[in-house]
Amino acid sequence: MFLKKRLSILLTIIFILSIVLPQFALAQTTQTPQTTVSDIAVIEDLAQIEMRIYGEVKDDSLLNRVELLEKELVGRTLPGILKDRVKQLKDFIVTGTPEEPSLSFKVNSAQWTLQDKITDDPLKVKIEELELTIFGELSEEVLAMRAERIFSVCFPEGKPNIQEITIPAGTLIPVVLLESIGSKKSDDGDIFEYQIAEDFVYAGSIIVPKNTIARGEVLKAKKASILLKKGKLEVDFKSIEALDGTNIRLVMGEASEEENSRLGIAIGASIAGLIILSNPIGLVAGALIPGKNVTLKEGTKIYLEVANDTKVLSLVPVS
Known part of the structure; x- marks a missing residue:
């Protein structure tokens, strides 16, 4: 009797396991895979x-977004797995190479040749504006063909001399504000425009043409107070686009801070960008004088510096 009871329990356990284990194995094989570093890239x-083509990130599935780009650029979808197709794009x-420069390099070089500047508009907008300037009408061809046609008009003798160079961190770049910002005038989060004051040339090559426009952000603007607290303006100049789109x-670093001190601008380096502090006026004849607000007026020229060693494709001027 005891043996029969144990046998019954054993059979029950085997029956339960025969149901549970396959379900557990199925759950293990069908669970959602974790996102890898490669997927994130x-x-x-x-x-x-x-962002480079449209100026915005599309809200759609990855596959649909890739196919839209491929069709707009070359007129058809490309073969291969998704990761390889994104790399090709x-x-x-x-990216590009000196032998075959990128679409960004071709469009930016053409814009500089025609307009003596590079704007921060999306490539699609730049191509349309350049077509209207050169041909007086918009083409219905794919973007790659339209960009190639514009590039060939701007460089009729063929591909210009292009070389890859690395700009070392700390290299100074002069910029000019295109609008005023200040501790009293500005608010946190305000976006402002500035431009390169002169052709940024390194190792004899043009990296960023004069008048190229970029945008910075006011991170923190604090007004001066009646209690002699100084006005404070914290600014992030973000980045400037090179000819190749980099x-x-x-x-603001040690080199640019030193250069700016010669211009009479009290600027202190910070992690995000720079902090500009006004000088307190102090007490006069026993009266409490308000602290001084700081203002950087439109047209103000200051020096910034390259944050990290940066590899770019540059244009070598014809001698």
Whole structure:
């Protein structure tokens, strides 16, 4: 009797396991896979490409976004897995080589040749504006063909001399404000425009043409107070776009701080960008005088510097 009871319990356990174990194994094989570093890189690269072409990140599935880019650029979808297709798009639009410069380099070089500046508009907008300037009408061809046609008009003798160079961190770049900002005038989060004051040339090559426009952000604006507290303005100049489309991060560092001190601007380095402090006026004849607000007026020239060693494709001027 005891043996029969144990046998019954054993059979019950086996029956339960025969049901549970397959379900557990199925759950293990069908659970959602974790996102890998490679997956994140693909998503980030795709967003960078869309920002470069459209000025915004599209709200759709990854596959649909890739196919839209491919059709707009070359008129058809490309073969291969998604990761490889995104890499091809990035190489074509962003990276490029001296032998075959990127779409960004071609469009920016053409814009500089015609307009003596590079704007921060999306490539699609730049192509349309250049077509209207050169041909007086918009083309219905794919973006790659339209950019190539514009490039060939601006450089009729063929591809210009292009070389890859690395700009060392700390290299100074003069910029000019295109609008006024200040501790009293500005608010946290305000966006302002500035431009390169002169051609940024390194090792004999043009990296960023004069008048190239970029945008910075006011991180913190604090008004001066009646209690002699100084006005404070914390600013991030973010980055400037090179000819090849590379974003060159600009910051306030030791070299640029020293150069700016010669211009009479009291600027202190900070992690995000720079902090500008006004000088307190102090007490006069026993009266409490308000602290002084700081203002950087439109047209003010200051020096920034390259944050990190940055590799770019540059244009070698014809001698």
